Amino acid sequence: MEHNQNIYQFRYPASPWSIVGEKIPQETLGVERAPQYVYIDIHGAEIAEIRERVSKLEERLTQAGEQQIIPIQFLESEKLQLKQSIVVNLSHSSEGGLWIVDCPELNLYGEGEDENQAIKDFKVVLEEFYFSLKRDKEKLGLELKQKWGILQQIIQEK
């Protein structure tokens, strides 16, 4: 049987990247090379999948790394109200999957499964902190005395 000498065939590549058709001598073709083509196709699919996953991970990392600074303008409390807004950091914890609201000035944090829960939680923690310090205001150490001073500036009782 006569073969066309100009036929394009795949040759077993040196790397998974060299899978484009190349003109190769007819005598190098062989039945045993067929499984190798399948191997190359799997690599191509795997690389595409890995690229997609890396892209998604990069996106998630960017989101996780972002820390928003947001103002809290009111408390959901029957007893307390804010005199002025409080600025807090809102961030997503990639490890625990939690949203965290942090106020370094008051050394307080709140957490939740989403942003709203974290903000609500922070407000509860803030209220409980206020009444905890108020109850013992005559017995506070240096640091908590300072925090009590800040709380009195930003919070008032209804």
Added chain:
Amino acid sequence: MGHSATNYSRKIIMPMKLSEFKSGVIGKIKKKFKVEERTGKHIYYEIWYKGEKIEETHHSHGSSGKEISDDILQKIKRQLNLNNIKQLYDLKNCPMTAEDYLNLLKQKNVISN
């Protein structure tokens, strides 16, 4: 005391469970300080020394086996006036004694000498 964070990257830190925090960290602090526990939406720990309330920290409710995430440990570390997460683990384990912690708080003027 020479405690350093250099050997404790986030990746090699062993997770800390709520039960370990309570028995290890709070348990150790109790050796030199009075700790009042109160329960609200969360579990709060008020730390007292010589009649003064000096610190307060909290964690959420959960089963004793629940792990505290690294990000929350960072906040707790700050509330306890520790320099780094390693010191939190040192408190839980043996290296940092309650006396060491007391000295640290004195150094940081959290409590007067």
